[in-house]
Amino acid sequence: MPSNTPTYSLTQMFLIWQVFPAFAVGLLAGVLLWLSPVTSPLQLGVLFGILGLAIVSVVTFLLRHHRVMSLGIVEKQLSQLAETTSGLSDSKAIVTLLGTSSVAAGWNLLAERLRERRWNESIEQSLAANAEGNSHDIVYRMARCHIDGLAITDRQGIIRFSNPAWAMMVDIDEKVNTSGQSIFEHLKLDSKAGGQDIRNRLQNTSSPSTHVVQLGRSLSDGVWRLARIPLDGRAHDPEAFVWILRDHTQQALAEEARDRFVGAATHELRTPLANILAYSETLSNAEMDADSQREFFNTISSEALRLNRLLDQLLNLQQMEAGSLTLDRAPCDVLRLIEEACDHMQPLAEKRGLKLDRRTPPNLPAMRVDKEKIISLLINLMGNAVKYTLPGGEVKLSVELQADFVRIHIEDTGIGIPEDALDKIFERFYRCQDPRTSDQVGNGLGLALAREVALLHGGDLTVQSEINKGSRFTLHLPTGTA
Amino acid sequence: MNKLQILLAEDNPALQNVIRFNLLSVGMEVQTASRGDDALKLFNNFNFDCLICDHQMPGMAGIDLIRTIRQGNHNPNIPAILCTSRVLDLDHNYLKNELRITAALGKPFSVRQIVSTVLQATRPSPEPVPV
Numbered sequence: 001m002p003s004n005t006p007t008y009s010l011t012q013m014f015l016i017w018q019v020f021p022a023f024a025v026g027l028l029a030g031v032l033l034w035l036s037p038v039t040s041p042l043q044l045g046v047l048f049g050i051l052g053l054a055i056v057s058v059v060t061f062l063l064r065h066h067r068v069m070s071l072g073i074v075e076k077q078l079s080q081l082a083e084t085t086s087g088l089s090d091s092k093a094i095v096t097l098l099g100t101s102s103v104a105a106g107w108n109l110l111a112e113r114l115r116e117r118r119w120n121e122s123i124e125q126s127l128a129a130n131a132e133g134n135s136h137d138i139v140y141r142m143a144r145c146h147i148d149g150l151a152i153t154d155r156q157g158i159i160r161f162s163n164p165a166w167a168m169m170v171d172i173d174e175k176v177n178t179s180g181q182s183i184f185e186h187l188k189l190d191s192k193a194g195g196q197d198i199r200n201r202l203q204n205t206s207s208p209s210t211h212v213v214q215l216g217r218s219l220s221d222g223v224w225r226l227a228r229i230p231l232d233g234r235a236h237d238p239e240a241f242v243w244i245l246r247d248h249t250q251q252a253l254a255e256e257a258r259d260r261f262v263g264a265a266t267h268e269l270r271t272p273l274a275n276i277l278a279y280s281e282t283l284s285n286a287e288m289d290a291d292s293q294r295e296f297f298n299t300i301s302s303e304a305l306r307l308n309r310l311l312d313q314l315l316n317l318q319q320m321e322a323g324s325l326t327l328d329r330a331p332c333d334v335l336r337l338i339e340e341a342c343d344h345m346q347p348l349a350e351k352r353g354l355k356l357d358r359r360t361p362p363n364l365p366a367m368r369v370d371k372e373k374i375i376s377l378l379i380n381l382m383g384n385a386v387k388y389t390l391p392g393g394e395v396k397l398s399v400e401l402q403a404d405f406v407r408i409h410i411e412d413t414g415i416g417i418p419e420d421a422l423d424k425i426f427e428r429f430y431r432c433q434d435p436r437t438s439d440q441v442g443n444g445l446g447l448a449l450a451r452e453v454a455l456l457h458g459g460d461l462t463v464q465s466e467i468n469k470g471s472r473f474t475l476h477l478p479t480g481t482a
Numbered sequence: 483m484n485k486l487q488i489l490l491a492e493d494n495p496a497l498q499n500v501i502r503f504n505l506l507s508v509g510m511e512v513q514t515a516s517r518g519d520d521a522l523k524l525f526n527n528f529n530f531d532c533l534i535c536d537h538q539m540p541g542m543a544g545i546d547l548i549r550t551i552r553q554g555n556h557n558p559n560i561p562a563i564l565c566t567s568r569v570l571d572l573d574h575n576y577l578k579n580e581l582r583i584t585a586a587l588g589k590p591f592s593v594r595q596i597v598s599t600v601l602q603a604t605r606p607s608p609e610p611v612p613v
Contacts, residue, residue: 267567271497271567273589274589275500276590277592282503286507287507
């Protein structure tokens with residue numbers, strides 16, 4: 001019996017079960033007596049006996065199978081009849097009617113209690129029936145459409161139930177009946193890094209546990225979070241286990257990116273700090289002339305400024321990502337912005353022996369953008385192009401006007417970006433591990449900032465690149481920016 | 483007595499400058515390189531008494547530079563001091579036992595510490611310095 005069944009209903013049912021047959025037998029016997037001419041005590045005894053047995057067995061059957069229907073209409077009609085006939089002189093008839101009506105009322109109470117009990121039992125059964133594949137109950141359906149992989153096994157790991165998400169994650173056909181298969185054959189832990197340890201731990205203990213399983217050599221090949229919980233919470237001797245399999249890949253990748261960011265940020269922040277400490281320590285200890293002292297103080301202040309700039313950029317990025325930095329938009333002539341950025345870059349390009357080419361259409365619309373931010377974005381992109389293009393090469397800025405977008409391309413004939421780095425270059429502090437670029441200075445924040453500025457304008461920043469041919473960065477800006 | 487000859491490989495110009503200043507001020511002679519591969523060329527052309535190198539350097543990483551020197555024929559047992567801002571990421575057993583480095587100094591470090599480490603490492607019978 002479910003523990004949540006109210007005890008009073010059982011007690012009441014018991015009382016009704018005892019009282020009702022006796023009352024019914026007495027009543028029916030009275031009616032028969034009243035109607036029939038039988039008078040012999042023996043005949044009466046037999047009649048009472050048969051009637052009593054018949055009624056008790058019917059009621060017992062009904063109770064055992066919970067098939068009791070309410071006699072609502074009968075009860076109502078009988079009591080009405082009793083009231084309307086109360087003026088009659090035949091008191092015997094009135095008593096019979098009232099009696100029958102109260103029997104019907106008792107019957108109805110019994111029916112209601114039984115319905116309650118039946119509902120509770122059906123919930124219990126539905127929980128137990130999950131493993132049997134009973135597709136008609138709500139808990140089972142919930143388990144089937146759950147986003148996590150769910151499975152129930154016996155204590156040896158033989159599957160009794162699994163949902164489609166489970167089948168998808170362990171890469172088997174979801175239409176196949178998994179019942180009877182081994183959970184360890186589904187998980188194939190032995191072929192995964194650290195999987196044997198996990199398998200051993202799962203087989204040696206039965207307490208609730210969670211494991212992170214990496215599917216391939218890199219995190220992007222997939223990561224699982226596997227939990228196993230003993231059913232009924234009896235960890236020492238479970239009847240069965242519930243297994244929950246969750247796709248942990250995105251979270252693992254985010255954690256990895258965060259670790260990379262913290263490592264890189266620490267390195268970038270430590271470099272100016274190391275210089276400040278080394279110079280101030282030297283100043284306080286060593287004998288030196290006034291010129292050297294001045295030079296040392298200048299270095300300290302420039303390193304402190306560098307540290308400050310780095311923190312500013314980080315803060316800017318953080319604010320942009322959090323959406324708390326607003327743009328200072330005003331109608332701008334895009335051509336003027338491009339000219340300004342190109343004028344800034346021209347001396348640098350010449351110094352490096354590069355040709356700076358600019359191709360702009362004559363009819364560019366005025367756009368509402370944050371002038372300073374767009375100019376520094378263009379300078380950043382052109383600066384990269386200049387930095388990573390060998391002398392004699394070319395940096396080209398061109399503008400493409402489309403219905404809704406202005407696309408500004410900055411193209412170079414430089415060394416290109418390796419394919420596996422293309423999706424990481426917009427990450428904060430990411431720097432290509434490319435021996436060809438390792439002598440270029442930079443803190444790895446420029447492109448991250450540039451993309452954020454583009455996104456804040458409702459646009460985007462994209463890249464195409466080919467090794468030793470060059471790179472092309474495209475700034476997409478919506479023309480209708482209000 | 484001859485002056486100690488130091489090879490300093492560090493790509494950050496400001497840091498290179500201040501370390502050099504401190505080594506010079508205690509009477510050592512210093513040659514500098516800003517790239518790992520340049521440092522290796524210099525190393526092979528002179529007889530240095532001690533090598534100070536950054537780990538993250540263009541051209542060749544500090545650890546690779548020391549490994550190349552240890553495996554080569556020219557002055558393979560030179561005392562080597564490694565400077566890095568990622569001192570925790572490195573395998574210290576490998577550094578100490580395989581590369582036989584004198585010390586790994588984490589940035590930010592004290593320039594005095596560098597000078598005293600160099601002096602200790604270049605003593606005729608050097609005391610072991612904890613890595």
